[in-house]
Amino acid sequence: MTSELVIKDLHATVDDGAKAVLKGVNLTIRQGEVHALMGPNGSGKSTLSNAIMGHPHYQVTSGDILLDGESILEMEPNERARLGLFLAFQYPVAVPGVSMANFLRTAVSNVRGYTDQPMVSDNNRPGMVGSNLMPMREFRNELLSKMDEFHVDRSFAKRYLNEGFSGGEKKRVEILQMAMLQPKIAIMDETDSGLDIDALRVVSDGVNKLAGPGLGILLITHYQRILNYVQPDFVHVFFDGRIVISGGAELAHELEAKGYQWVKDEFGEAELVKA
């Protein structure tokens, strides 16, 4: 069965709810599809990604988000992750003192269901409480091979999560996490922002490697340039809290040529035209 994420007439606010940020988003992403969502700064793109993943500061006021027909609105972010959703962060936060390896082993063990199993003893040390994480050796082998594949230096396994990472390193590590967690639907929030051309190429290569029949991608971006490396099946223009135009890859080029001013003129705040 092909999984699909359906966003239905989603309205959402931030924090105190004073201002509506999402004003009726409709979008369906299926496994195997690459969607690009483009829009100017402040149009609500990041709100959409946070709302999909369940950030506590964002409140959905109406509409629904369904994964394979089931509403995920009442679910905690970790439950959404376990169902196969992934969010690549625009600004991944540092967690000092927590090694990448330790964090990823715990994450993978949760998402793949190891933690649902009873504890088993890790080794023969008497009196040691067992573990229900993914077996260490198996995890290590997989991590190292994926680090190689996605151009993350092996030394990062022991480094503290995102601490002292450059912008490019953080984004590469997001792609690595995505590779380890094997989501069905991934939302990539401005993964291309702040990257120089080399880093952009590495990150795009990563996305292309992961793209395939098992993965649906929502690539959120401000710029067209990542689309020179990643070929989207669908392009959506996001403006003032909703999708105003949808089309194929050619729409991205049109947008690049004309700029966002054209969208503003066409779909200005005052007149909300149905796209």
Added chain:
Amino acid sequence: MATASDREALSGVKDDYQYGFSKPEEYVFKARKGLNHEVIDQMCDMKNEPDWMREFRHRSLDIFLSKPMPTWGADLSGIDFDDIYYYIKPTEKQGKSWDDIPASIKDTFDRLGIPEAERKFLAGVGAQYESEVVYHSLQEQWTKLGVIFLDTDSGLREHEDVFKEYFGSIIPPSDNKFAALNSAVWSGGSFLYVPKGVQVDIPLQAYFRINAQNMGQFERTLIIVEEGASVHYVEGCTAPIYASDSLHSAVVEIIIKDGGRCRYTTIQNWSNNVYNLVTKRARADKGATMEWVDANLGSKVTMKYPAVYMMGPKAHGEILSIAFAGRGQTLDAGGKVVHGAPNTSSKIISKSISKNGGRASYRGLLKVAKGATGSKSTVVCDALLLDDHSRSDTYPYIEIDEQDVQVGHEASVSKVNEEQLFYLMSRGLGEEEAATMIVSGFIEPMVKELPMEYAVEMNRLIQLQMEGSIG
């Protein structure tokens, strides 16, 4: 009534009690609550102690009685000195039954994966007989090197000359009310002597000691590290120490001669009824290094400020302190460094965690005496609050009587960050698991200084502490 397995656990103590008292079974000692000079005389008679120790105890009791309760720190008004047994014969002490131990403590043992025999030891109902074999083989190695590692009562009996020279020289009874109390009624603890130039490679662990008395209420530890020698001493363990006694007041004195090194690691997790008031101090001579690694969990009130007096040039002192305060707990911890000689250096790193209304404070003293030129010191204290109703305070006292010194002080207070939680949760971790991971990361700089098995247990313990702290 002791169960059959309790009797089995206790049998090693009763039949082969080599570290105990000379003839304990011949005395009929009626344990009595309260403290006076008569109790001290009875104790000295029982222990068959030399006159100088008897005088020392009596003098200490006078000092204890004359000193007011300290009021500058945690609330100590709940201590009733008349409702405490100041001396209990070890064999009586072990007469408790496993059945008397609260279910919550047993449950924690289960979850920490503490072996059966050790549980009884930790709960104070049995000796740690499984470790006995290990302990003996280690002891043979130490003896060959001239290392003395005994319980303190045996240390006094078997090595009185060395003992007398150093005992009370670092922490005199007049130091504070609780040091005076300990000086008056001390029992148990460790006596450790490392001869010149001897490097003890493996950590010496009080944990292995067969004598349950080691974890007494008023234990007294004396460590002497001779020139160029080094040792790592580890006390306590991560399992909750169940004490039916509500007051724990220990004294630890350490002397490190020229070029020597000592690291003293403590992990303690007292049950939540205990007042844990401990005085720990080390003197570091020329080029000597002292490191305190001190993790405090549990207890009702803990007041503990390990100190390093750097009395010789180029001496170095380090204090790493962790305090975790939960509901109804006050952990007042920190450290003291005193620079008493030129070119000495020190570092204090304090990490405190407060949750469920717990209160963790850093209290520290940095003193540079006149003449201690070229000294350097860094103090870093970080506090992590897990909710809005917990509390963290910092009391850094700095006294500097010399111009040519470098001193740095940093303090931070942070809350468990919602963005960190969301990030970890978006990767599949439950909220509690995510918060635990953040807390573990927060104390990681210290945990990585612990011996492997302690580091593992420490992390396990943090997990247990974090249970139920969310939502």
